[in-house]
Amino acid sequence: MSKHLYLVPPCDKLTLLTPAEEAMAVLTTFTRENAVSVNCCDTKTICIVASIRNLAQIEGAYGSDAALAVRHIVHERAREFSMRKSGIVTFSGGLIFFVMPRDDYSESDDVPHVLDDNSIVESVIAALGDEPVPTVTGMIRAAIDASIPPDVDEPFDLDEVGPHAAQMGGKTWRAGYMTDMQTANEVFDALERGELCFRYEKVCSACDIGIIGYYEALLCTTENGMPVSVGNKIPVLERLGLIGRLDKWVVASVIETLRACPDVSLGCNVSVQSATLDGWWATIIERLTREPQVARRLVVEITESALFTDMDALSDFIRVLRLLGCRVALDDVGAGHSCLKSLTELRVDMVKVDGSYLRHARATDRARARLRSLVQLARLCASHVVLEGIEREADVQISLACGAQWVQGYLFDPIFGSDLTHPVTNRDRGD
Missing domain, CATH: 3.30.70.270 (Reverse transcriptase/Diguanylate cyclase domain)
Incomplete structure (x- = not known):
């Protein structure tokens, strides 16, 4: 450069x-x-x-x-x-x-x-x-x-x-934009240096946590040899309109891992801003068409942390991926810019309920009733519901009581790179 x-x-x-x-x-x-x-x-x-x-x-x-x-x-x-x-x-x-x-x-x-x-x-x-x-x-x-x-x-x-x-806006907006740009430079510099990696979180059956549906690849960077999440930097790239490049790297990397690990199913996050059938996705779709054994092990999790209004384009994106055999999930439902319209109108395979609902459900019966209602609505809209934010055994029981079939969170130890060897069968995948 x-x-x-x-x-x-x-x-x-x-x-x-x-x-x-x-x-x-x-x-x-x-x-x-x-x-x-x-x-x-x-x-x-x-x-x-x-x-x-x-x-x-x-x-x-x-x-x-x-x-x-x-x-x-x-x-x-x-x-x-x-x-x-x-x-x-x-x-x-x-x-x-x-x-x-x-x-x-x-x-x-x-x-x-x-x-x-x-x-x-x-x-x-x-x-x-x-x-x-x-x-x-x-x-x-x-x-x-x-x-x-x-x-x-x-x-x-x-x-x-x-x-x-x-x-x-004014001075506050300018200062924020410049700070965001600095953060974006840090992320892409880490990408150029080969310092970005993944932490793989298990998505487990609520009935039997030994059954793993798939692993979600969560983006990290390495600091002093330890992985550190960069999830808090994703909204920054969305605000700047730069998230597309990172999402493309993530999806391409996950596909390469699926090729290298034929017995594993993986999920990855894609910003709703990137969920459109542009030129790059056309290339990916062509590859997945040629490799259905890879497509059927890929879960694309759409995050709605940014505002998005083109529902038709998003629907087309989801439809094409599902036709290829990929599964599509709505991530963090109930948080960010996610809305009832997305939940009820987008034909996805999976709904992932934001962990904040579980945290509140631990405290009061009323909050637990809200969680149960959201899960039941999600089950009417998708075949599978994942409850995020699982941190203790009692959370699994709450998930079961509310009707969620799958759970994900810190209760289940994440894995890294070379440890990604768990065989994922049709039963594991929840097919």
Whole structure:
């Protein structure tokens, strides 16, 4: 990674979003002048529209000079990427337009264009956003969006491909955003150094804790040789719009572990922000289609710690994973932004009830009745219910009394890496 500081003259104006008419004119002129076609039926080229989703927040927190520096470096990365891939690129306001040849990416004539195209989109996102931008105010990470627009002759919604609206405030917000960015840098630096790992928690039968349904892979970092949870940093990455890169690493790592451990079932958390059928997931879906023995041992746990409104996209995501044989769980139900709508409308295999309900249920009969009601509702919406936060034997009895079939928590010793050898049978999985 370059250690230079990039300075942009402060007189350069920062335009965060170009009107749709102007952007479309730029794209049309761009393709005409370069004698290329981005028609959806053209098999030789592909058009990709990218943007810096958090550019407005960067300007609000760090100032216009820092935002200009970030935009400048991202644009330089776009030019370098385009040159490496024999493509062409132009810029308009907050948008970056690529036209790339498909031929450079196809390994054979048998590779479907849709998968090939998705890999190009993911390459764009990685090239523009994986590395932080060094500025005089510190390392800043750009949240990159990229997608393939429809036929250039047809209108497309720039709200879907351009920078999203920023939620900004005063000094407190700016200080918080800068602190969040520092935390994100720590997480991704640990990822680059190979310091991220997993602690595997058992999901056990409430009737017989010797029966293990699967292991949940919980993200940790290593400090002085000991694993330390990074769960409290996940909301930070969600606020910054950077959670996608981490989720992708987690899912890919868990799939590799499933390949290496054919007798084990594993679950992993995916932020609701990442639960959309984008280019990267298309690649994963293609892999899981080829390896059903891996897919049926994967549990994707969707966390709703961040606000999410596109229920249709989430439903499609869940439907496709289930068709592949994966199981899908709603995690931490009753906490964060989880809602009754998600519970009742999303067709998931499993509901995991947040441990806070169990903590309250230990204290009063009324709280126990609330827990029982939530578990019973969950059982109407999914085949299996897991009660989280199990810390003592009495908690297992509460779980049974409330109707939960599965339990998870500190009562059951977690395992690490090489100890992940427990054979998981159909009976264990709860099929």
